[in-house]
Amino acid sequence: MLDYNHRPGIAERVNAAIDAALIAEREATPPRTYLGASRLGHACERALQFEFAGAPKDEGADFGGQTLRIFEIGHQLEDLAIRWLRAAGIDLYTRKGNRPDGEQFGFSVAGGRIRGHVDGIIAAAPAPLGIGTPALWECKTMNAKNWRVCVKDGVAVAKPVYAAQIALYQAYMEATVPGISANPALFTAINKDTAELHHEQVAFDAALAQRMSDRGVRILQATDAGELLPRIATSRDFFECRFCPWAARCWGLPA
Numbered sequence: 439m440l441d442y443n444h445r446p447g448i449a450e451r452v453n454a455a456i457d458a459a460l461i462a463e464r465e466a467t468p469p470r471t472y473l474g475a476s477r478l479g480h481a482c483e484r485a486l487q488f489e490f491a492g493a494p495k496d497e498g499a500d501f502g503g504q505t506l507r508i509f510e511i512g513h514q515l516e517d518l519a520i521r522w523l524r525a526a527g528i529d530l531y532t533r534k535g536n537r538p539d540g541e542q543f544g545f546s547v548a549g550g551r552i553r554g555h556v557d558g559i560i561a562a563a564p565a566p567l568g569i570g571t572p573a574l575w576e577c578k579t580m581n582a583k584n585w586r587v588c589v590k591d592g593v594a595v596a597k598p599v600y601a602a603q604i605a606l607y608q609a610y611m612e613a614t615v616p617g618i619s620a621n622p623a624l625f626t627a628i629n630k631d632t633a634e635l636h637h638e639q640v641a642f643d644a645a646l647a648q649r650m651s652d653r654g655v656r657i658l659q660a661t662d663a664g665e666l667l668p669r670i671a672t673s674r675d676f677f678e679c680r681f682c683p684w685a686a687r688c689w690g691l692p693a
């Protein structure tokens with residue numbers, strides 16, 4: 439008897455159809471017209487400039503189906519984390535009015551050219567948890583290796599991009615949620631491989647927020663002036679450059 443589940447090529451055919459559908463969805467999504475505050479801690483200012491300006495990525499460097507699925511799984515896990523925190527008695531707001539169709543909390547500065555959307559705001563928490571409110575909530579998902587480093591070293595050392603994001607969000611959300619920067623943010627990291635959870639309180643780092651905000655202004659000003667910010671490295675072999683989707687564009691330029 440024929441085993442249709444194991445017919446040669448079924449996995450490839452279905453997988454390819456899913457990949458094609460996800461890539462088509464992605465391509466139909468209008469590109470961002472602003473600098474995402476969640477990205478401002480990226481190591482290379484030039485890469486951020488390419489991203490903000492919408493420079494086409496190098497051939498083959500765009501997100502494939504697998505990466506798009508990784509992003510989507512991360513979003514779904516964040517929804518689970520919301521459920522878990524609420525089950526633990528934390529009054530967590532993720533959308534205005536706490537309605538599923540409500541707008542996400544966020545901010546828009548520099549004439550709308552720098553924006554961010556926050557994962558959530560903790561309005562109240564059971565006293566034994568020791569969470570001062572209001573507090574920013576930020577959630578990330580990681581593979582087991584990255585998660586373990588994050589637990590060992592803390593988010594500021596292990597994931598400086600996330601720490602920069604948290605500091606900026608605490609600073610910029612203060613206008614609409616007074617007191618949010620006076621309380622440490624709650625950072626949740628989910629281990630995608632084991633479902634283990636890490637929680638960490640992150641005190642507001644005003645100097646980091648200022649540095650990141652200055653960085654955003656520098657990127658906007660350089661882009662407006664048609665100037666390219668310096669590379670992060672002197673060699674294309676540098677770690678960041680090896681994984682940069684604009685590496686060919688960048689290193690093909692005179693400087």
Ligand code: SF4
Nearest residue numbers: 482669670679682688
């Ligand atoms: S290739 Fe390297 S220097 Fe150039 S934009 Fe990318 S990370 Fe920056």
